[in-house]
Amino acid sequence: MFEKLTIPNTIAAGPGPGNTDPRVLEQFFKAGLADHMHPDVLRGMKECKFMLRKVWGTSNIHTFGVAGTGWSGLDAMISAVKPGEKVVAFVNGTFSGIDALSLRMRAATEEELSSNPLDPDAKSVKVVDVSHGQSVDGKTIEKYISEHKPKWAFMAHYETGSGRVNDIKAFSDSCERHGALGLVDAVSSLGVGDFRIDDYPGVVAWASCPQKGISCLPLTYAPVSFSNKYIDVLKFGGARTFVHNPILEARHWAIIDGEDVDKGVYHRTHSAYAVAAFHEALRITLKEGISNRAAKYMKYEKVLSAAFRAMGCDVTSDMTSLVVLNLPENLSGREMEFVQQCRSENFGIWPTLSEPVQVRVGILNLLSDEAISEIINKFGAALKKLGGHFDDKLILREMTELSEK
Numbered sequence: 001m002f003e004k005l006t007i008p009n010t011i012a013a014g015p016g017p018g019n020t021d022p023r024v025l026e027q028f029f030k031a032g033l034a035d036h037m038h039p040d041v042l043r044g045m046k047e048c049k050f051m052l053r054k055v056w057g058t059s060n061i062h063t064f065g066v067a068g069t070g071w072s073g074l075d076a077m078i079s080a081v082k083p084g085e086k087v088v089a090f091v092n093g094t095f096s097g098i099d100a101l102s103l104r105m106r107a108a109t110e111e112e113l114s115s116n117p118l119d120p121d122a123k124s125v126k127v128v129d130v131s132h133g134q135s136v137d138g139k140t141i142e143k144y145i146s147e148h149k150p151k152w153a154f155m156a157h158y159e160t161g162s163g164r165v166n167d168i169k170a171f172s173d174s175c176e177r178h179g180a181l182g183l184v185d186a187v188s189s190l191g192v193g194d195f196r197i198d199d200y201p202g203v204v205a206w207a208s209c210p211q212k213g214i215s216c217l218p219l220t221y222a223p224v225s226f227s228n229k230y231i232d233v234l235k236f237g238g239a240r241t242f243v244h245n246p247i248l249e250a251r252h253w254a255i256i257d258g259e260d261v262d263k264g265v266y267h268r269t270h271s272a273y274a275v276a277a278f279h280e281a282l283r284i285t286l287k288e289g290i291s292n293r294a295a296k297y298m299k300y301e302k303v304l305s306a307a308f309r310a311m312g313c314d315v316t317s318d319m320t321s322l323v324v325l326n327l328p329e330n331l332s333g334r335e336m337e338f339v340q341q342c343r344s345e346n347f348g349i350w351p352t353l354s355e356p357v358q359v360r361v362g363i364l365n366l367l368s369d370e371a372i373s374e375i376i377n378k379f380g381a382a383l384k385k386l387g388g389h390f391d392d393k394l395i396l397r398e399m400t401e402l403s404e405k
């Protein structure tokens, strides 16, 4: 027999998963043993759907959760894409790169897929590579969408691989202007940035995840939202999936024939624990308010970046929940060693997952002076251990300013 599994508590100071709110955990383990058609579970799912529409600022009826993680929601989001359909996908890091791979798998013809099943070269998909550390800007978006006039266009809102925010307004505008259906990976922006879906009519489908900005548990629910335009395309053309077909999935969330109905019907077995956790995460998010939370992320990211710069690091990101940086010159090339040293002390920072190797430090659900000070202290101590030199007084000044703000 193996011993009982013990997993330590760490500071999740990476790009995600974030630190699950203790109130969410409590709801998870306190939920009763009820099946997926119990009236209170179904009521909880309906309430989640209503709260999610508020959190995301949308009147899209097809707004609900897909069981799983971010990729599960993203898979449902691209379910309507068919072989041979024209797609333009903007890639500026690891995650949009995987999104583009998923789109190539969907849009590849039989021949294209079977000639390279794990990495098909789909002729109908134009992948626009934007270099690491840069945002996808309005000019690039307009150029490729106007040139290719695709049926679908794709972009990540926040690219967590490089910590960059992409121009969602320009993306939505270009999609509208050229009749493209916009698909957005909002895994890292929901619950972090201050935005409303209904302000971006060019985007017809959005997908996020449970364990980043909304502080829920991984493998509960990935929020998704589809406009009627997307649902019409799906109604007409179908999708080669049962479980991730948004029209079919929506039924369990009591959305049938494009309308909210009284009671959900079976699609697959949902978990009372997952529903209870998701429900609480959304309640907490709504109570705090998206704008308030976004303002806190902005404030703390500024402090954190300033402290890292004072230690000699070069910050290359512009996301508010994540700082991506190069170590000071004398430690350049030792990023992986640095990250491993921190991680071995349960200070859970991350490297970048694709070249170049950089350090990523995140603050998901770590929005307090104490938490930010702890991150700065741990980071500084680890940097000194590796041979970093910096003036503690400068850092102290950053932190004093922080507590006075």
Ligand SMILES: *Cc1c(COP(=O)(O)O)cnc(C)c1O
Residues within 6 Å of the ligand: 016, 069, 070, 071, 072, 095, 096, 156, 158, 159, 160, 161, 185, 186, 187, 188, 209, 210
């Ligand atoms: C984290 C992330 C994903 C993947 O989400 P999982 O929850 O790991 O499946 C996809 N896209 C972006 C932008 C992300 O940040």
